[in-house]
Amino acid sequence: MTTLTLGPEGTYSHRAARAVADDEDIEFRESVTAIVEAVADGEYDRGVVAVENSIEGSVTESLDAFANHEVAVVREIITPIRHALLAQEESFEVVASHAQALAQCRSYLEEHYPEADLEAVASTARGVERAREDPRFAGIGHPGNAGEGLRVLAEDIQDQSSNATRFVVVAPAEERSEAGSKSSFIVYPDVDYPGLLLEMLEPFADRDINLTRVESRPSGERLGDYVFHIDVAAGLYEERTQSALADIEEIAEQGWVRRLGSYDSETVLE
Numbered sequence: 001m002t003t004l005t006l007g008p009e010g011t012y013s014h015r016a017a018r019a020v021a022d023d024e025d026i027e028f029r030e031s032v033t034a035i036v037e038a039v040a041d042g043e044y045d046r047g048v049v050a051v052e053n054s055i056e057g058s059v060t061e062s063l064d065a066f067a068n069h070e071v072a073v074v075r076e077i078i079t080p081i082r083h084a085l086l087a088q089e090e091s092f093e094v095v096a097s098h099a100q101a102l103a104q105c106r107s108y109l110e111e112h113y114p115e116a117d118l119e120a121v122a123s124t125a126r127g128v129e130r131a132r133e134d135p136r137f138a139g140i141g142h143p144g145n146a147g148e149g150l151r152v153l154a155e156d157i158q159d160q161s162s163n164a165t166r167f168v169v170v171a172p173a174e175e176r177s178e179a180g181s182k183s184s185f186i187v188y189p190d191v192d193y194p195g196l197l198l199e200m201l202e203p204f205a206d207r208d209i210n211l212t213r214v215e216s217r218p219s220g221e222r223l224g225d226y227v228f229h230i231d232v233a234a235g236l237y238e239e240r241t242q243s244a245l246a247d248i249e250e251i252a253e254q255g256w257v258r259r260l261g262s263y264d265s266e267t268v269l270e
Contacts, residue, residue: 002027003046003169004035010125010145016077016167017048019268030122036065039170048077052166052213055104055159058229062168063217066186066260067227072176073184075169076265083163085153086146087131087138094119097127097140105140108157113138168263178236180262182212187228187248188219190255197228203247204232207240235262 003021006013007028017026027044029035035047051062066073083105085095095102095109099120102109109116116138121127124141131139132150139150146152168184189196204211213231234241236259249257 001025001045003048004029004038004044005048006030006032006035006050006123008123008125008129010128010141011123012079012081012142012165013048013050013123013167014125015142016050016079016165016268019077019266020046020048020075020169032059032061033065033068036062036069036071036170039172040069040071042172045171046074047071047170048167049170050100050165050167053081053100053104054162054164056100058213058215059100060217063215063229066170066229067188067217067219067258070173070258071170071260072173073168073260073263074171074175074177075263076182077167077169078164078265078267079167080267080269081158081163081165082142082156083140083158084143084146084155085138085157086128086141086143086150087153088135088149088151090153092131092138093117093136095127095138095140096121096130098122098124101127101140104158104160104163107159108154112154176259176261178262180235180264182231182233182265183236183241183262184229184231184260185245186258186260187230187252188255188257189228189252190225191252192224196251199251200228200248203244207244209234209240209244237262 005017032049039047050059094117096119128139128141128145131137210233215229216226219225
Protein backbone atom coordinates (compact mmCIF):
# COMPACT_ATOMS: atom_id res chain seq x y z
CA MET A 1 0.00 0.00 0.00
CA THR A 2 1.63 3.24 -1.18
CA THR A 3 1.02 6.47 0.73
CA LEU A 4 1.43 9.97 -0.69
CA THR A 5 2.31 13.00 1.41
CA LEU A 6 3.79 16.47 1.11
CA GLY A 7 7.46 16.37 0.23
CA PRO A 8 10.33 16.36 0.10
CA GLU A 9 11.53 13.93 2.75
CA GLY A 10 11.56 15.38 6.26
CA THR A 11 8.33 17.41 6.28
CA TYR A 12 5.96 17.18 9.24
CA SER A 13 3.54 15.50 6.83
CA HIS A 14 6.21 12.87 6.17
CA ARG A 15 6.57 12.30 9.92
CA ALA A 16 2.80 11.87 10.24
CA ALA A 17 2.75 9.51 7.26
CA ARG A 18 5.18 7.21 9.07
CA ALA A 19 2.28 6.32 11.36
CA VAL A 20 0.54 4.92 8.29
CA ALA A 21 3.31 3.37 6.20
CA ASP A 22 6.98 2.41 6.22
CA ASP A 23 9.41 4.81 4.54
CA GLU A 24 9.81 2.58 1.50
CA ASP A 25 6.05 2.80 0.89
CA ILE A 26 5.86 6.61 1.12
CA GLU A 27 6.05 8.87 -1.94
CA PHE A 28 5.94 12.65 -2.18
CA ARG A 29 4.14 15.42 -4.01
CA GLU A 30 4.69 19.17 -3.90
CA SER A 31 1.09 20.15 -3.15
CA VAL A 32 -1.87 18.93 -1.10
CA THR A 33 -4.13 19.22 -4.13
CA ALA A 34 -1.93 16.83 -6.11
CA ILE A 35 -2.05 14.30 -3.25
CA VAL A 36 -5.85 14.38 -2.91
CA GLU A 37 -6.36 14.25 -6.68
CA ALA A 38 -4.07 11.23 -7.07
CA VAL A 39 -5.93 9.32 -4.33
CA ALA A 40 -9.34 10.30 -5.74
CA ASP A 41 -8.29 9.02 -9.17
CA GLY A 42 -7.26 5.66 -7.68
CA GLU A 43 -3.58 6.10 -8.52
CA TYR A 44 -2.55 5.71 -4.87
CA ASP A 45 -3.95 3.87 -1.86
CA ARG A 46 -3.56 6.57 0.78
CA GLY A 47 -2.68 10.21 1.24
CA VAL A 48 -1.71 12.08 4.40
CA VAL A 49 -2.47 15.80 4.46
CA ALA A 50 -2.61 18.50 7.12
CA VAL A 51 -6.04 20.03 7.72
CA GLU A 52 -5.69 22.19 10.82
CA ASN A 53 -3.07 23.76 13.07
CA SER A 54 -3.72 24.86 16.65
CA ILE A 55 -2.12 28.29 16.01
CA GLU A 56 -2.86 29.15 12.40
CA GLY A 57 -6.15 27.31 11.93
CA SER A 58 -7.32 25.43 8.87
CA VAL A 59 -5.19 24.48 5.89
CA THR A 60 -7.45 25.92 3.21
CA GLU A 61 -5.81 24.05 0.33
CA SER A 62 -6.83 20.76 1.96
CA LEU A 63 -10.43 21.91 2.49
CA ASP A 64 -10.75 23.07 -1.11
CA ALA A 65 -9.25 19.81 -2.40
CA PHE A 66 -11.83 17.80 -0.41
CA ALA A 67 -14.63 19.88 -1.96
CA ASN A 68 -13.29 19.37 -5.48
CA HIS A 69 -12.39 15.66 -5.34
CA GLU A 70 -14.24 12.60 -4.03
CA VAL A 71 -12.19 10.95 -1.28
CA ALA A 72 -12.79 9.29 2.08
CA VAL A 73 -11.22 10.31 5.39
CA VAL A 74 -10.32 7.07 7.20
CA ARG A 75 -8.05 8.18 10.05
CA GLU A 76 -6.95 11.25 12.00
CA ILE A 77 -3.40 11.81 13.26
CA ILE A 78 -2.54 14.64 15.65
CA THR A 79 1.12 15.43 16.11
CA PRO A 80 2.85 18.08 18.24
CA ILE A 81 4.90 20.51 16.15
CA ARG A 82 8.42 21.38 17.29
CA HIS A 83 10.01 24.04 15.13
CA ALA A 84 13.74 24.67 15.06
CA LEU A 85 15.80 27.29 13.26
CA LEU A 86 18.36 25.57 11.03
CA ALA A 87 21.24 27.25 9.19
CA GLN A 88 24.85 26.76 8.18
CA GLU A 89 26.06 29.76 10.21
CA GLU A 90 24.81 32.11 12.92
CA SER A 91 24.20 34.88 10.39
CA PHE A 92 21.83 34.66 7.42
CA GLU A 93 19.64 36.93 5.31
CA VAL A 94 16.47 34.96 4.58
CA VAL A 95 14.30 32.52 6.54
CA ALA A 96 12.57 30.04 4.21
CA SER A 97 9.79 27.67 5.23
CA HIS A 98 6.17 26.77 4.63
CA ALA A 99 3.86 29.76 5.09
CA GLN A 100 2.17 28.13 8.09
CA ALA A 101 5.51 27.46 9.81
CA LEU A 102 6.60 31.07 9.28
CA ALA A 103 3.32 32.25 10.79
CA GLN A 104 3.62 29.87 13.73
CA CYS A 105 7.03 31.38 14.57
CA ARG A 106 6.12 35.01 13.85
CA SER A 107 6.84 36.41 17.32
CA TYR A 108 10.18 34.64 17.64
CA LEU A 109 11.35 35.85 14.23
CA GLU A 110 10.22 39.43 14.87
CA GLU A 111 12.06 39.51 18.19
CA HIS A 112 15.32 37.78 17.21
CA TYR A 113 15.65 38.33 13.46
CA PRO A 114 13.67 41.48 12.59
CA GLU A 115 15.94 42.27 9.61
CA ALA A 116 15.65 38.84 7.98
CA ASP A 117 13.45 38.44 4.93
CA LEU A 118 10.83 35.70 5.04
CA GLU A 119 10.26 33.43 2.05
CA ALA A 120 7.33 31.02 1.84
CA VAL A 121 8.13 27.75 0.05
CA ALA A 122 6.17 24.56 -0.64
CA SER A 123 7.10 22.79 2.62
CA THR A 124 9.27 23.03 5.72
CA ALA A 125 11.61 20.45 4.21
CA ARG A 126 11.97 22.55 1.06
CA GLY A 127 13.05 25.49 3.25
CA VAL A 128 15.60 23.28 5.01
CA GLU A 129 16.92 22.22 1.61
CA ARG A 130 17.31 25.88 0.66
CA ALA A 131 19.33 26.50 3.85
CA ARG A 132 21.50 23.45 3.16
CA GLU A 133 22.27 24.69 -0.36
CA ASP A 134 22.83 28.39 0.40
CA PRO A 135 24.41 29.91 3.55
CA ARG A 136 22.35 33.07 3.08
CA PHE A 137 19.25 31.07 4.05
CA ALA A 138 17.92 29.61 7.29
CA GLY A 139 15.09 27.10 7.39
CA ILE A 140 12.38 26.30 9.91
CA GLY A 141 11.70 22.62 10.43
CA HIS A 142 11.94 19.72 12.81
CA PRO A 143 15.30 19.66 14.68
CA GLY A 144 15.83 16.14 13.34
CA ASN A 145 16.37 17.68 9.89
CA ALA A 146 19.74 19.16 10.91
CA GLY A 147 23.03 17.55 9.90
CA GLU A 148 24.77 17.55 6.51
CA GLY A 149 26.14 21.03 7.11
CA LEU A 150 23.17 22.46 9.03
CA ARG A 151 23.19 23.50 12.67
CA VAL A 152 20.29 23.88 15.06
CA LEU A 153 20.47 27.55 16.07
CA ALA A 154 17.36 27.40 18.28
CA GLU A 155 14.72 24.82 19.19
CA ASP A 156 11.02 25.11 20.04
CA ILE A 157 10.70 28.53 18.42
CA GLN A 158 6.96 28.19 17.79
CA ASP A 159 4.92 30.97 19.40
CA GLN A 160 2.80 28.53 21.42
CA SER A 161 4.21 25.48 23.21
CA SER A 162 0.92 23.68 22.57
CA ASN A 163 1.45 23.89 18.80
CA ALA A 164 -0.02 20.80 17.14
CA THR A 165 -1.25 19.88 13.69
CA ARG A 166 -4.14 17.66 12.74
CA PHE A 167 -3.52 15.41 9.74
CA VAL A 168 -6.03 13.13 8.05
CA VAL A 169 -5.50 9.99 6.03
CA VAL A 170 -7.48 10.01 2.80
CA ALA A 171 -8.43 6.97 0.74
CA PRO A 172 -10.50 6.35 -2.40
CA ALA A 173 -14.16 7.29 -1.88
CA GLU A 174 -15.39 3.68 -1.90
CA GLU A 175 -13.43 3.02 1.32
CA ARG A 176 -15.52 5.48 3.30
CA SER A 177 -16.56 4.07 6.68
CA GLU A 178 -19.48 4.88 8.95
CA ALA A 179 -17.65 3.52 12.02
CA GLY A 180 -15.61 5.87 14.17
CA SER A 181 -15.78 8.43 16.94
CA LYS A 182 -15.61 11.45 14.60
CA SER A 183 -17.12 12.27 11.23
CA SER A 184 -16.48 14.87 8.55
CA PHE A 185 -18.73 16.09 5.78
CA ILE A 186 -19.11 19.01 3.38
CA VAL A 187 -22.32 20.92 2.70
CA TYR A 188 -22.99 23.13 -0.30
CA PRO A 189 -26.49 24.59 0.21
CA ASP A 190 -26.52 26.59 -3.06
CA VAL A 191 -29.00 28.98 -1.39
CA ASP A 192 -28.63 32.09 0.74
CA TYR A 193 -31.18 33.53 3.15
CA PRO A 194 -31.28 34.91 6.72
CA GLY A 195 -30.90 32.15 9.28
CA LEU A 196 -29.41 29.57 6.89
CA LEU A 197 -26.38 28.82 9.07
CA LEU A 198 -28.56 28.61 12.19
CA GLU A 199 -30.82 26.10 10.41
CA MET A 200 -27.76 24.00 9.54
CA LEU A 201 -26.51 23.96 13.14
CA GLU A 202 -29.80 23.26 14.92
CA PRO A 203 -30.13 19.59 13.80
CA PHE A 204 -26.91 18.81 15.69
CA ALA A 205 -27.74 20.82 18.80
CA ASP A 206 -31.20 19.22 18.96
CA ARG A 207 -29.57 15.76 19.01
CA ASP A 208 -26.76 16.60 21.44
CA ILE A 209 -24.05 16.19 18.78
CA ASN A 210 -20.94 18.23 19.46
CA LEU A 211 -19.59 20.17 16.49
CA THR A 212 -15.78 20.11 16.67
CA ARG A 213 -15.26 22.37 13.64
CA VAL A 214 -17.33 24.49 11.27
CA GLU A 215 -15.54 26.26 8.44
CA SER A 216 -16.79 28.13 5.39
CA ARG A 217 -14.88 28.35 2.12
CA PRO A 218 -15.81 30.20 -1.10
CA SER A 219 -17.56 27.87 -3.52
CA GLY A 220 -15.89 29.47 -6.53
CA GLU A 221 -19.28 29.77 -8.21
CA ARG A 222 -20.00 33.40 -7.27
CA LEU A 223 -19.03 36.02 -4.71
CA GLY A 224 -20.65 35.41 -1.32
CA ASP A 225 -21.43 31.75 -2.08
CA TYR A 226 -19.97 29.24 0.37
CA VAL A 227 -19.21 25.59 1.02
CA PHE A 228 -19.32 24.48 4.67
CA HIS A 229 -16.89 21.96 6.18
CA ILE A 230 -18.28 20.34 9.33
CA ASP A 231 -16.71 17.90 11.80
CA VAL A 232 -18.73 16.25 14.55
CA ALA A 233 -17.89 14.08 17.56
CA ALA A 234 -20.17 11.24 16.45
CA GLY A 235 -20.07 8.35 13.99
CA LEU A 236 -22.10 8.18 10.80
CA TYR A 237 -23.40 4.81 12.03
CA GLU A 238 -25.27 6.53 14.87
CA GLU A 239 -28.98 7.10 14.41
CA ARG A 240 -28.72 10.66 15.72
CA THR A 241 -26.06 11.52 13.11
CA GLN A 242 -28.10 9.98 10.30
CA SER A 243 -31.16 11.91 11.43
CA ALA A 244 -29.27 15.20 11.62
CA LEU A 245 -27.80 14.67 8.14
CA ALA A 246 -31.25 13.93 6.75
CA ASP A 247 -32.31 17.39 7.94
CA ILE A 248 -29.18 18.94 6.43
CA GLU A 249 -29.86 17.27 3.09
CA GLU A 250 -33.33 18.83 3.05
CA ILE A 251 -31.85 22.26 3.69
CA ALA A 252 -29.26 21.69 0.94
CA GLU A 253 -31.64 20.07 -1.55
CA GLN A 254 -30.60 22.55 -4.25
CA GLY A 255 -26.94 21.77 -3.58
CA TRP A 256 -25.20 18.69 -2.16
CA VAL A 257 -23.89 17.01 0.99
CA ARG A 258 -20.68 14.96 0.81
CA ARG A 259 -19.88 12.47 3.54
CA LEU A 260 -16.12 12.14 3.94
CA GLY A 261 -16.60 9.35 6.46
CA SER A 262 -16.14 8.39 10.09
CA TYR A 263 -12.79 7.67 11.69
CA ASP A 264 -10.86 7.50 14.95
CA SER A 265 -8.16 9.87 16.16
CA GLU A 266 -4.71 9.17 17.53
CA THR A 267 -1.82 11.32 18.75
CA VAL A 268 1.63 10.53 17.37
CA LEU A 269 4.69 11.94 19.14
CA GLU A 270 7.69 12.74 16.97
